[in-house]
Amino acid sequence: EAQVTQNPRYLITVTGKKLTVTCSQNMNHEYMSWYRQDPGLGLRQIYYSMNVEVTDKGDVPEGYKVSRKEKRNFPLILESPSPNQTSLYFCASSPRRTEHNSPLHFGNGTRLTVT
Amino acid sequence: GDSVTQMEGPVTLSEEAFLTINCTYTATGYPSLFWYVQYPGEGLQLLLKATKADDKGSNKGFEATYRKETTSFHLEKGSVQVSDSAVYFCALSGSLEYGNKLVFGAGTILRVKS
Numbered sequence: 001e002a003q004v005t006q007n008p009r010y011l012i013t014v015t016g017k018k019l020t021v022t023c024s025q026n027m028n029h030e031y032m033s034w035y036r037q038d039p040g041l042g043l044r045q046i047y048y049s050m051n052v053e054v055t056d057k058g059d060v061p062e063g064y065k066v067s068r069k070e071k072r073n074f075p076l077i078l079e080s081p082s083p084n085q086t087s088l089y090f091c092a093s094s095p096r097r098t099e100h101n102s103p104l105h106f107g108n109g110t111r112l113t114v115t
Numbered sequence: 116g117d118s119v120t121q122m123e124g125p126v127t128l129s130e131e132a133f134l135t136i137n138c139t140y141t142a143t144g145y146p147s148l149f150w151y152v153q154y155p156g157e158g159l160q161l162l163l164k165a166t167k168a169d170d171k172g173s174n175k176g177f178e179a180t181y182r183k184e185t186t187s188f189h190l191e192k193g194s195v196q197v198s199d200s201a202v203y204f205c206a207l208s209g210s211l212e213y214g215n216k217l218v219f220g221a222g223t224i225l226r227v228k229s
Contacts, residue, residue: 004158033216042119042204042219043159058216090158103149104217106158 002027006091006107013081014115021076021110023091030095032074033058033104034066037088046089049074081114088112117142121205121220128227134192136223138179138205141186146207148172148181148188149217153202162190162203197227 004025013019025032033048035058045058049068063085065077074093078085088111092104122137140148147166151159163172168183177192188205205220 035219040221042221043217044219045216048216092159103161103164104159106160108156108158 002105004091004093004105004107006089006110008110009108010111012113012115015082016080019078019081019112021078021089021091021112023074023076023107024072025074025091025093025105026072027093027095027105028071029093029105030071032068032091032093034064034074034076035090035092036060037090037109043090046076078112081112083114086112086114117146117207117218119205119207119218119220121203121223123221123223125224125226128195128225130197130227130229131194132227134190134195134199134225136190136203136205136225138188138190138220139186140188140205140207142207142218148179149206149208150177150179150188150190151204151206151219153204153222155201159204195225195227197229200225200227 007022030051034046035043037043044060046064047058047066049055052068052071055066055068088109090109091107094104118141120139149164150162152162153159163174165172165181168181171180179188179190202222202224204222206217
């Protein structure tokens with residue numbers, strides 16, 4: 001089954017304790033992206049990757065890191081989490097596009113709470 | 116920059132009622148427009164899309180028409196069901212230099228009562 005898998009689904013942590021949210025897709029997609037969802041703000045892009053070893057900042061990259069060492073995986077790293085990073089996070093992927101109309105495939109989300 | 120504005124919710128309807136969720140956008144160039152749906156506890160799923168002016172996207176009884184003159188992409192359904200209860204996001208695909216970036220509206224919660 002074609003899917004984007006995120007882990008964990010729920011995570012509670014404390015300020016400053018490094019964490020990683022994993023994302024893996026089995027569709028051989030070149031493009032992957034991370035979004036955060038906050039009430040009243042919709043989804044905002046954190047980072048994206050056009051291909052292996054190619055990553056770039058989205059709209060809200062501060063406090064986050066990513067890596068793309070393999071095509072299927074795109075982990076999101078919070079080196080020193082803070083309470084304002086409490087949010088619902090989504091990973092998404094799509095085939096490399098020639099026009100900007102390829103739909104994104106989303107994972108089921110990771111709800112992060114930083115106390 | 117590009118932006119999407121959706122009507123605020125929650126929207127509460129009785130089963131079989133008519134649904135409209137308004138969406139307007141601001142963008143340079145000619146974006147593609149999307150509606151995504153998020154069911155409780157799940158990620159977003161593409162509901163429908165339109166890639167050029169006057170295109171009508173449709174799926175599962177939902178429709179939306181790309182109106183360039185009014186910069187709108189309103190979502191409609193003639194008869195909603197309880198199973199349509201979800202959060203609906205309008206989105207546009209921004210400029211090519213930013214990859215496949217989607218710009219989302221804030222989302223509209225739909226609740227359908229039996």
